[in-house]
Amino acid sequence: MTSKGFIFMDIDRAQPPTGPKKDPVESLGADMCPAGLPTVTVQxxxxxxxxxxxxxxxxxxxxNMGGREPGWILTRHDAAAKALVDPRLRGEPPRAWPSRTGPQEVTDEEDLFFLPDDVHARLRRMISRQLTPRRVAALTARIQREADRLLDAVAPAxxxxxIASFARPFPVAVLCELLGVPETGRGHIRDYVYGWIAEGGEATPVTKSAGLAMTEYLESLIARRWTRPGDDLISAMAQADGASRTDVLSAVRLLLIAGHRPVxxxxxxxxxxxxxxxxxxxxxDPARVETTxxxxxRVVTPTSLSSRYVKADIEIDGVVLPEGGGVHCALGAVNRDPARFRDPDAFDPARPDNPHLAFGLGHKHCLGAALARVEARTAIATLARRFPRMRLARDRQPRPDRPGARRMPVILDPSPTPAP
Structure with a gap:
């Protein structure tokens, strides 16, 4: 313990390699793709x-990125920070965009993250102009209410x-508050977005029925807000100049998918x-919740990659990257770069200089960063205040809420003398 607070060392720290420096492919022990490139997985x-x-x-x-496509990974802070703001790198992959013809077809979720520049820019403007610091600040009391409501429902002893009782439902509830989704419609949202929570490094595909049901519900909600607006984000986007119902729907779905997993x-x-x-x-220390x-x-880095694609040949750290290639910043590596962070594997809630890239940077930085920060601060402060004796319960395994779900057993308020 220091005069400023706790610092604990060696978070996931491995011993440095011994002997001569190895080829990165050999040292990683990665599988090789047919093109002779090491395959980098989510894990x-x-x-x-x-x-x-x-x-x-x-x-x-x-x-090779997960066996799907070749690309370039950046692992150091300086290179990543420069690349993410470089105008020669764009957001969408260089491939033909699929056309959607049938009325029941819905854009794939991954497509929402790699939209063509003009579509992506239009949706970001629609969201950013309405998801203002003032709107987030006005939501603070409701965020606190949702945190307390979920914790009130948990048997503390x-x-x-x-995960099932708080970490997963909390950000979804906040998004519903932001969007103005009433309680009667939140089942559609939960059924849909829970299917996109990463479990053990892999996403569980949402069913077609859940996706279509949620889309149909959102279309009806947007239609109502188009003529009878409220004080929610859907209403604000619907009333913006030049807004279309299709764009509002895409913006809402993008927020739902991108806005809950990182939190x-x-x-x-x-x-x-x-x-x-x-x-x-x-x-x-509740007074240090922001820096905590x-x-x-920085340490958890909830989003693994921030990606761009090369518009024209570009040199990064002495390596020429060809036009059309994918550039993927490995944020977990970047945020522990010893060239930028002192004792990068140490958790220091009093760290005075913390330019982490957990929310990315540049034209595709996380639109919901301010909201995510408020959610995390509210959650951590509320848990610490209400349950200072909270502990992990590795010796006990609650029944998972769904097959294959990751679990994190805890006891919020263990009694000093637990019953046998």
Whole structure:
């Protein structure tokens, strides 16, 4: 413990490699794709040891992304920060965009993240002009209400799944408050977005019926707000000049998909990390919740990649990247770069200089960053205030809320003398 607060070392720290420096492919032990490139998986992008070895081997690596396409991974802070703001890099992949013909067809979720520049810019403007700091600030009381409502429903002395009872439903409830989705319609939203929560590094595909049901519900909700607006984000976007119902629907779906997973992972992994260190949770300083959340964002890094595509040949850290190639910033590696962060594997809630890239940077930075910060601060502060003795319960396993779901058993308020 320091005079400024707790610092615990060696978060996921691996021993440095011994002997002569190895080829990055050999040191990673990665499978090779038919083109002779190492295949980088989702699991590798979330493994601090793998990311450290990639960063030590260089700032730029030519790889195959999950067996789907070749690309370039950036692993150092300076290279990533420059690339993310470089106008020569664009947001969408260089491929023909699929046409959607049938009335029941819905754009694939991954397509929403790689829209053509003009469509992407139009949706971002629609969202950013209405998702203002003032709107987020006005939502603070309702965010607190949702946090308390969920925690009130949990039996404090029993073993519960923190993910199912809080980390997953909390950001979804906040998004529904933001969008103005009434309680009667939230079942459609939950059925849909829960299917896109990453489980063990993989996303569980949402069913077609759940996707269409939610889309039909949102279309009806948007139609009502078009003529009878309220004080919610859907109404604000619907009343904007030049807005179309199709664009509002795409913007809402983009927010739903992109807006809940990072917060769920931040709360899950962040709270687990805080509870795993004896004394850290009990001595969490409510006055330092903002810097604590920023350090959690750096260490947990809930989003693995921030991606761009090359408009014209570009040189990054001495490597020429050809036109059309994908450039993927490995944010978990970038946020632990020792060239930018002192003691990068240490968790320091009092870290004075913390320019992490957890929300990306540049024209595709996270639109909901301000909202995510308020959610995380509210959640951490509320949990610490209400349940200072909260602990992990690895010895007990609550029943998962759905098959294959990741679980995090906790006891919010263990009694001093638990019953046998």
């Amino acid at each position: 590798m992008l979330r493994d601090p040891d793998t990311l450290r070895r990639m960063r030590e081997a260089g700032a730029v690596h030519h790889v 029993e073993t519960v799944d923190f 769920t992972r931040l709360l899950t992994d962040g709270v687990a990390m805080l509870l795993a260190r004896p004394g850290l949770w009990r001595h969490l 959340v920023e350090e959690l964002l």
